[in-house]
Amino acid sequence: MRIVLEAVFWVCAGxxxxxYVGYPAVLAVLPAxxxxxxxxxxxxxPVVSVLIAARNxxxxxxxxxxxxxxxxxxGTIEILVGSDASTDATxxxxxxxxxxxxxxxxxxxxxxxxRIIQMLARRARGQVFVFTDADTVFVPxxxxxxxxxxxxxxxxCVDGSRxxxxxxxxxxxxxxxxxxxxxxxxSRLGAxxxxxxxxxxxxxxxxxxxxxxxxxxxxLAVMARIAVYDCIFAxxxxxxxxxxxxxxxxxxxxxxxxWMSTSCMKLAWKAVSAGRPLIALQLxxxxxxxxxxxxxxxxxxxxxxxxxxxWPYAAAFSLLMLFHLAAAAGAASHGxxxxxxxxxxxxxLMNSASMAGLLRALGRRPVETWERKKxxxxx
Numbered sequence: 001m002r003i004v005l006e007a008v009f010w011v012c013a014g015x016x017x018x019x020y021v022g023y024p025a026v027l028a029v030l031p032a033x034x035x036x037x038x039x040x041x042x043x044x045x046p047v048v049s050v051l052i053a054a055r056n057x058x059x060x061x062x063x064x065x066x067x068x069x070x071x072x073x074x075g076t077i078e079i080l081v082g083s084d085a086s087t088d089a090t091x092x093x094x095x096x097x098x099x100x101x102x103x104x105x106x107x108x109x110x111x112x113x114x115r116i117i118q119m120l121a122r123r124a125r126g127q128v129f130v131f132t133d134a135d136t137v138f139v140p141x142x143x144x145x146x147x148x149x150x151x152x153x154x155x156x157c158v159d160g161s162r163x164x165x166x167x168x169x170x171x172x173x174x175x176x177x178x179x180x181x182x183x184x185x186x187s188r189l190g191a192x193x194x195x196x197x198x199x200x201x202x203x204x205x206x207x208x209x210x211x212x213x214x215x216x217x218x219x220l221a222v223m224a225r226i227a228v229y230d231c232i233f234a235x236x237x238x239x240x241x242x243x244x245x246x247x248x249x250x251x252x253x254x255x256x257x258x259w260m261s262t263s264c265m266k267l268a269w270k271a272v273s274a275g276r277p278l279i280a281l282q283l284x285x286x287x288x289x290x291x292x293x294x295x296x297x298x299x300x301x302x303x304x305x306x307x308x309x310x311w312p313y314a315a316a317f318s319l320l321m322l323f324h325l326a327a328a329a330g331a332a333s334h335g336x337x338x339x340x341x342x343x344x345x346x347x348x349l350m351n352s353a354s355m356a357g358l359l360r361a362l363g364r365r366p367v368e369t370w371e372r373k374k375x376x377x378x379x
Contacts, residue, residue, distance in 0.1 A: 002307065009303035009313070012296040019289040027185035033230070036152040045075030046150075048143060048201075049126030052081045053116035057134035058089040064134050065097055073143040077101065080124055081134075082116035085109055113197075117215040121207055129202045131217060136162075136198045137240040145237035146201035156206035156229025157221045159183060159192050160199030160237030182286075183233040190230025193279075193286050194260075195221035199239035203229075210266055218260050222267045222283070226274050250353045257291055257357025258365070264288060291358055294351030324348075 040046070050068050054061060061081070068079055081094045083106040094104040105119050121129065128147050132138070146158045162176060186192045197217035206224040209215040221231050264283050271279035289296075297320070304317035323344050330345025 005303045005307050009300050009307065009316075012300040012303070013316075015289055016293065016296055016300075019285060019293070023285050024182065024185060027182070027189065027191075030189055032188035033190050035149070035155075035232075039148050040074075040151055045073070046127035046147065047076045047078065047125060048073065048128045048130055048147060049120075049124035050077060050079045050130045050132060050143070051117055051120040051124065052079070052132055052134055053084060053113040053120070054081050054086060054090055054094075054134045055084040056086050056088045056090060058086075058093060060135045061090055062093050064136065065094070065100075065102055067137050068132075068143075069100065070140070071138060071143045072140045073147070075147075077143065078103065078124070078126060080105060080120045082120045083107065084111055084113070084116050114209070114215040114219075115213050118209060118212065121215070124204075127204050129204060129207055131195075131197060131200050131202075131220075132239065133198045133241070135241060138199070139238040139240070142199060142237045142239065145234045146199070149232055149234060150201065150203050152230075154190070154230050155232055156203050156224040156227065157192070157195060157231040158201045158237065159187075159195040159221065159231065159233050160201075160239055161233075161235050162196045162198050162239050162241055164241065180233075180235070184235070186231075187233035190232055191225070191282065192231040192233050193222060193225075193282055194218035195231070196239070198241055199237055201237075210263065210270070214263070216259060216263055219263045219267060222263075222279065223270070225279055226267070226271050226276050228276075246349060250349060253350060253353035254357045254360065257354045258360040260287070261291060261358055261361040291354040294348070294355045297351070 052064070057064075065079060065081075068077065071077065079097075079102045081090075081102065081104055083091050083094070083104060085107055091104060091106060094102060098104070103123065105116075105123055107116060107119065111119075117131070128150060130143055130146055142160060146160060149155050149158050161180060164176070183192050195217045200217060200221065202220060202224060206227060206229050207220065208223040208227060210219050210223065225231050264287050268280040268283050271277065271283070301317060301320040301324070304313045304320065307313040308317065326341070327344035327348040330342045331348075
């Protein structure tokens with residue numbers, strides 16, 4: 001029995017080390033790829049199709065269209081809005097902009113974002129697709145920043161940076177600080193894994209959904225990698241987005257992981273079949289280990305507590321229990337503790353959502369559709 005407990009503890013500790021220490025270290029020491037830095041000549045900027053999947057977005061869609069139309073982009077931008085059976089005034093607001101380079105594409109039944117994106121892509125005429133959300137605000141040069149790196153023919157996908165537009169620290173803003181650091185390391189190698197749904201671009205020929213009913217941001221970026229395109233990170237392509245409250249963030253994370261975990265297995269198989277096994281390995285280390293972190297931390301805590309002696313197990317158990325108690329204190333304070341002290345709470349909020357998402361995926365109950373949620377501080 002003791003041998004089994006020791007194996008559980010050290011396997012979990014080793015996998016956590018690989019994900020949080022070993023993986024970033026390897027990314028940091030690998031040599032960066034050289035990039036062509038030239039921007040298109042005046043008049044040579046490609047036509048861009050901005051694709052927005054929307055569901056009951058009457059409060060924000062007008063301002064979103066204005067924000068895109070005001071971008072500092074030297075070429076032509078067309079905007080396509082896919083209404084996922086909206087029941088409010090979203091369709092009317094978009095349709096009223098028909099003379100401003102805006103096209104409404106409506107689905108009469110709830111389809112989910114991936115299917116809506118497929119519909120929009122079929123109607124788009126741009127050489128570059130830019131993907132974003134209805135409640136997002138681009139800084140003025142975002143579209144330009146998403147398109148310029150595509151001047152290098154080896155680049156197929158450009159990921160942007162999503163920022164919390166609220167002044168407070170939230171679970172998602174804390175997560176994105178870490179994710180932005182990892183994306184920067186991956187970008188040096190052209191190996192960004194996945195994309196940010198609120199702000200990323202693809203060259204048209206790199207748009208390769210896994211199937212007719214899938215077009216998730218994560219999948220599209222990885223499929224571009226499998227097709228031997230590079231995926232890079234453009235920190236200057238910034239999308240501001242209000243963060244939802246903790247409950248809404250939890251639900252969104254459950255939905256994302258329940259969908260993406262299935263995608264991950266499909267993409268890993270695609271990568272191996274295409275002779276790209278390193279992408280499959282990256283999917284395991286970067287995504288699968290992250291989603292399983294909660295299970296591994298709980299298993300390591302239980303194993304260390306049951307082992308107790310010698311002292312390293314007692315020390316590990318004590319430190320882990322302090323971490324869990326700090327998370328409970330953060331939850332009890334309803335976010336009232338100083339930002340740094342909320343890290344254990346944010347850690348468990350995210351990882352409990354990942355655990356729930358994985359269980360939904362294993363039960364074949366992924367969450368495919370979404371509803372408009374109030375942002376933190378909204379009335």
